[in-house]
Structure formats: structure tokens, C-alpha cells
Amino acid sequence: MTVGRDGTELAELLEELKQRSGRSYAALAHRTGLGRSTLHRYCLGTTVPPAFGAVEKVARVCGADRAELDRLYRAWCRAADAERGAGAVEEGEEQSATAGAGGRSDRTQAPEPSDLSLPMDGPAPDDAAGAAAPGTYFWLRVLAVLLGLVMPTAALTVPYRDGAGGGSPHGAPGRSRSGQDRQKVEGPAWTNAPRPVPGAFYGMNLASDTGEMPGFRVGSVRLWHSGTRWSQLEPQRGKYRWKTLDRLVKAAGRERLPVLLTLGGTPLWAAPNGHRSLFDDASASPPDDLADWDRFVRALVTRYRGRIEAYELWDYPSSRGVWTGSTKRLAEMVERASRIIREVDPEAERVCPSFGSLWQKRGRDLLRKFVRTGAYRHCDVAALKLPPRRADGPPEETITLVKRVQRLFYSEGLGRVALWNTGPDQDVALREHLDARRADNYAVRFYLVGLYLKDQELRRMYFYSWGSSEVPLVVELAGGPPTRAGRRIGRLQQWLEDARITSCGSGPGVGLAPGAYTCRFVRKGTVLRVYWTTRGTDRVRLGADARLLRRLDGSESALRPGHRLLIGEEPVLVEHRPTDG
Known part of the structure; x- marks a missing residue:
């Protein structure tokens, strides 16, 4: 099947949850019992999950809340209706790339018996326009609940870090749209000649x-x-x-x-x-x-x-x-x-x-x-x-x-x-204050994310x-x-004063765990690297030229060659020894 706009909506929601969780496809596959290539097709939008149970598995492992589960359910209903309306199924789509116990396909995999958090009552939000008709909703809900009751459960206790550096092992291939091994790609998300970051940024x-x-x-x-x-x-x-x-x-x-x-x-x-x-x-x-x-x-x-x-x-x-x-x-x-x-x-x-x-x-x-x-x-x-x-x-x-x-x-x-x-x-007025740790980190990461998106013309x-x-x-x-938090915003700018940005990247492509980020800068022949994670920690083996670690509290410490640096949600800067270049 060719997935249209409704399938794309579901895929986007799943991909956002995956990115937020910081988990690789391999990690999600272990935790949900779904095939890695199957998950990849769901997140690309090339396949609509045949049952909502598969969607809920992914959502719960990624930490979705009730509102997100409701939104996913409505998107899945629209995608499922669109698929039935098209009357065509892509050849082989009904089979999981990696069958579960007993050779079952994805059509027979569903979540453990649980509260499926389905939106049974109340009006749909504004973004639910064009959803399935009420009668269709009823039978789809019944079907989803029955599948959840009769199908086998999947083990959800596999550790998150399933390879070197977290996520899939570095260099391990993913899957392409066709289900074949994907091209192995390593390197930053983008690289360019050193460019200044205007102060107005x-x-x-x-x-x-x-x-x-x-x-x-x-x-x-x-x-x-x-x-x-x-x-x-x-x-x-x-x-x-x-x-x-x-x-x-x-x-x-x-x-x-x-x-x-x-x-x-x-x-x-x-x-x-x-x-x-x-x-x-x-x-x-x-x-x-x-x-x-x-x-x-x-x-x-x-x-x-x-x-x-x-x-x-x-x-x-x-x-x-x-x-x-x-x-x-x-x-x-x-x-x-x-x-x-x-x-x-x-x-x-x-x-x-x-x-x-x-x-x-x-x-x-x-x-x-x-x-x-x-x-x-x-x-x-x-x-x-x-x-x-x-x-x-x-x-x-x-x-x-x-x-x-x-x-x-x-x-x-x-x-x-x-x-x-x-x-x-507008929901900013409805949220409670962040705790001190997140406030300190989020304020600085707000601007670092902007730098990470320089290649997307975010100026x-x-x-x-x-x-x-x-x-x-x-x-x-x-x-x-x-x-x-305010003082740390100022310190980030002090770190990067007169520096020029050259590249940013994240995850296994740059030797980091999923959900870990880095941006590279140069200043008068000195390389500066900022590291941080979305959540949790990762260890980074630094090169022989790394000489100084700067922290947002103003402290700093010397680094030895080959140091394994523990990075986390609080950004840090590593300063390297100057080079003739």
C-alpha cells in the first residue's frame, strides 16, 4: 500500500516519540517484541500497523502519556480507514520481518492486557478533523481491546543500552524501506566551512x-x-x-x-x-x-x-x-x-x-x-x-x-x-515550573538546539x-x-565568543549513544566541542589533543589523552590543543 496523508500523520507521531526516547530501532524491537524493520516502516509511514496494540507498545516504551496515546489512536484509526478505503495492501506487508514466538506475524502481536487508554468519551481536539465515523470508531475500539486480551504479551524488560555506546552497535545496519539492510552512514549531521555565529542569534x-x-x-x-x-x-x-x-x-x-x-x-x-x-x-x-x-x-x-x-x-x-x-x-x-x-x-x-x-x-x-x-x-x-x-x-x-x-x-x-x-x-501558561536541574540544562540546550539546526536555516x-x-x-x-539558568545562558556565549561553528551531529553516526549530541567550533586554531544528552549519560573517548573541560558552573579541569568523558544532560565544553591549521 502507498500510505497517504493519514498514514504520514501516524508515522510522524511515532518517529517523534522514538527520537524523544533516545532509543534505537534495535532497542525498541527488544522492548516491544516487534521486528526492527517493521518498526522502521511504521516510523517511515510505508506501513500502517494492522492493530493498535503494536502502536501502543511503541508508545508506552517511549514514555507516551495519556494525551499522546489518545492522539496516536485517532491517527491510527484514520490511517487504518484510509488503508481499507484504498483496498490494496503492499505485497508481503502483512508479514513481520522478524516473526515473534511461534512464527507469528505482526497481525497477531498485541500489547499485554492493559488499559489501552483509548479516547472513549469527549470531543476530539481541533487536530482530529477528518477522523473516522463514530460507528467505525466503536468497532475499531472493540477490535483493539479484544486483540489486547487474546494475543500474547511481549517482554518489556530488555535493557535500554543494547550495544556499544547505547542503542544499536556502532556500524550495525538498519533497514531500508524495502526491508533490506540500509547503507551504513557515519559522520556529523552536517559540516561546513567555519562560520561565525552572530551575537543576535x-x-x-x-x-x-x-x-x-x-x-x-x-x-x-x-x-x-x-x-x-x-x-x-x-x-x-x-x-x-x-x-x-x-x-x-x-x-x-x-x-x-x-x-x-x-x-x-x-x-x-x-x-x-x-x-x-x-x-x-x-x-x-x-x-x-x-x-x-x-x-x-x-x-x-x-x-x-x-x-x-x-x-x-x-x-x-x-x-x-x-x-x-x-x-x-x-x-x-x-x-x-x-x-x-x-x-x-x-x-x-x-x-x-x-x-x-x-x-x-x-x-x-x-x-x-x-x-x-x-x-x-x-x-x-x-x-x-x-x-x-x-x-x-x-x-x-x-x-x-x-x-x-x-x-x-x-x-x-x-x-x-x-x-x-x-x-x-500558548500552553506555556499552563505548565508548572521546571525543577532546578532541568531549568539549568534546558535554558542552555535551547540555544544549542538552535545551533544544531543551523543547516536548517534557523538563524x-x-x-x-x-x-x-x-x-x-x-x-x-x-x-x-x-x-x-540565566547566568548559564551567558556562560554559553562566553564559551563560544569569537568561535565559528563547523558541524553538529548526534547518535551512533558520530560515535555517541542515541540521544547524545555534539557541535564542533573553531577559534584561532583551537577546536571546541560541546557535548550533551537528551537524557541519561554516555561515555565519550576523547582524542589525544583534548586538554581542558569546562562546565556551566564555571569550573574547569585538565584532561589527559584518551580520557573517557562522562557526558549527561548538562552540556560541557571540551577544549583541544591549538593546531597550526
Whole structure:
């Protein structure tokens, strides 16, 4: 069978869980009792699991929660229905590449008797549009439960580390789409000639209108929740209040921090009959007369010409609490504002709106719809919300999302698009604070993941947010000292000052365990390597030229040739002896 859009959705969810778990296909095969090549086909989307039991096995081993199991079940139902509708099954697909006990195929493998966590009641979320009909759901649920009761269980006690360095043994072949051994590939995910990392890459969202700037090192700032919405800058038609923005722009200028100003929040006077937004002083509707928008943009850019580096032409149109207009109307506003900015301040960058909810199909569909308006022709950069699946999730989950978004752009004929990550999705307000250990590590890894994605044209990372305590990870409150997490963000930049990035890689391809990462930099002939893991630890045998280990707490220690370094979730930097090159 050729798997269509519904099968692709299921495959993407399974692949994300696999990557998050850090387990190889071999490790998952041991723990689930499924064939390694079968698992690979499920994650590629070339095969739809014949029973939900196989999906649940993978999900539980990868640590899926109830909501994720529900989402997987709905995706599996859609994929299974699509397969039956196609009326064709790929030859040999019903047979597992490695049969279980007694030569059983995947069709007779199901999870141990358990609570299958199926969504029996309640409405489906927004991203479940196009799911199976209620009658189909009922019988599929019955079938899944019966299979779970009558089929043999799989042993789930095989250790995670199943080879040298964790995961599959280094050099062990995987499986291709055809089920044959895959080509053995080793090396970094990408390599290029040494390139500088601009200081502006290390961005920070400001959630304060005081004019104070972060007390630790950052490279650029973004203004949105800072008293600078359109409705706050022009509370009455033609009556401007620039005081707050003046204060912020002046303070950023003193610190030589480039400013990204986000436009949004239609004044109530400009859309008197519009939809109310998340903000009491603003409407989520577009202005009734776009001449009001043009006049505001021209006044703004004229006043701050040469002082504001970039203008983001709306924030989070994926939410009806921020935007209720049509995609076509938003594209028209982007085009008009872009033309004015180019005319008044040609050096300023024009940044397309920050679409979010991109983990959900509905969010990606909305972005695709905006792409098809042609609005990106009028922008220099695509601003997007590129968080982990959940606001408190490990930063490395962003890797999957960025690659997915770039595939979307490519499929629409845009090629690689320059990206700025402007923050999390709306669930950030619903998450509890991270514990101290994760907060310290996640803050630094947020930027390291951005560096890892340099080959995906991710050019700037705006951390969310400075000055607020209503976020899972607090770096500093306005008027207070930096937290340890904030200080570590500054230390990462000290580590890499004047360094140029050359490559990044992860897993067995670069001699590491699955879920372990490294990026390589050079500075005046000295090689610097940063190591970290998504979870757990790994041991790295260092070369004879490794000389110094730096830690985020500011400590350092000498290294001996051939040292076996234990790395973990806290990034470390290894400095090598200078070379003539």
C-alpha cells in the first residue's frame, strides 16, 4: 500500500516519540517484541500497523502519556480507514520481518492486557478533523481491546543500552524501506566551512516595559508583551504614545541589542465591531480600513528608522485570541506593511507573522494556507513558534518540528526559508515550573538546539521570556538578579565568543549513544566541542589533543589523552590543543 496523508500523520507521531526516547530501532524491537524493520516502516509511514496494540507498545516504551496515546489512536484509526478505503495492501506487508514466538506475524502481536487508554468519551481536539465515523470508531475500539486480551504479551524488560555506546552497535545496519539492510552512514549531521555565529542569534523576549535589559549576556531582544502593541502605541486614531517604546529602544541601544518589534493588537477604535482578543485594549479582528494600518506603520517606522532592526508583522495568528481575520487579509496587511518598511527604512528586516501550533495538523495547514497567498515574497524572514511538543519538554524535540516545517516550505516551492524562533505555543501558561536541574540544562540546550539546526536555516532563537515568573523556566525577573539558568545562558556565549561553528551531529553516526549530541567550533586554531544528552549519560573517548573541560558552573579541569568523558544532560565544553591549521 502507498500510505497517504493519514498514514504520514501516524508515522510522524511515532518517529517523534522514538527520537524523544533516545532509543534505537534495535532497542525498541527488544522492548516491544516487534521486528526492527517493521518498526522502521511504521516510523517511515510505508506501513500502517494492522492493530493498535503494536502502536501502543511503541508508545508506552517511549514514555507516551495519556494525551499522546489518545492522539496516536485517532491517527491510527484514520490511517487504518484510509488503508481499507484504498483496498490494496503492499505485497508481503502483512508479514513481520522478524516473526515473534511461534512464527507469528505482526497481525497477531498485541500489547499485554492493559488499559489501552483509548479516547472513549469527549470531543476530539481541533487536530482530529477528518477522523473516522463514530460507528467505525466503536468497532475499531472493540477490535483493539479484544486483540489486547487474546494475543500474547511481549517482554518489556530488555535493557535500554543494547550495544556499544547505547542503542544499536556502532556500524550495525538498519533497514531500508524495502526491508533490506540500509547503507551504513557515519559522520556529523552536517559540516561546513567555519562560520561565525552572530551575537543576535542569542535572542530574548522581553516581558517588561521598564526599559531594564537582562542582567546576563544576550544578543538581541524581541518586544511584544512589553507595552508595545499597536493598541497601546495608538490608543486613539492619530494619537500616538511612544513613551514606553522610546524607553525600551533607547535601553536596547545602550546595550547594542538589535530590536525586533512585533506588531499586533488592533486598537478597538479601528475595529469597533470586531472580536475581542486576549488583551482588553485590543481586537483580534483586522482593522476595518487598512488605511489605518498603513498610517500606523508609516508613523512607526519613520520615528524609529535606523533604531529598530526588524518588524514582525503580527504575532500568533494561529490563535483566535489574537487573530480572527482571514489568511488573505493577513497576507494583504503583510504586503502593505512590507512595502512601507522598504520605502521608509530599507535596512530594516521584514519578518512574516509568527505562526504557531505547528505540532498540530491544523497549525501546519494554516501555515500552508498562508504560504500559498504568496506573502513570503514580501518578507526577509519567517518568524515561527518552534517549541518542544510541550512547553516544558526537552528542547531537542524542536529538531523534529523545524525539519517538518522546512519540508512544508519546500513542498510549496519556497525552498529553505530563513527562520527565527520567537517562542513557545500558548500552553506555556499552563505548565508548572521546571525543577532546578532541568531549568539549568534546558535554558542552555535551547540555544544549542538552535545551533544544531543551523543547516536548517534557523538563524535566531528568542528565549521566552525575560522579566516574567509566569513561565516554566525563569531566567530573571525585572529588578532582580539572574537565576542560575540565566547566568548559564551567558556562560554559553562566553564559551563560544569569537568561535565559528563547523558541524553538529548526534547518535551512533558520530560515535555517541542515541540521544547524545555534539557541535564542533573553531577559534584561532583551537577546536571546541560541546557535548550533551537528551537524557541519561554516555561515555565519550576523547582524542589525544583534548586538554581542558569546562562546565556551566564555571569550573574547569585538565584532561589527559584518551580520557573517557562522562557526558549527561548538562552540556560541557571540551577544549583541544591549538593546531597550526
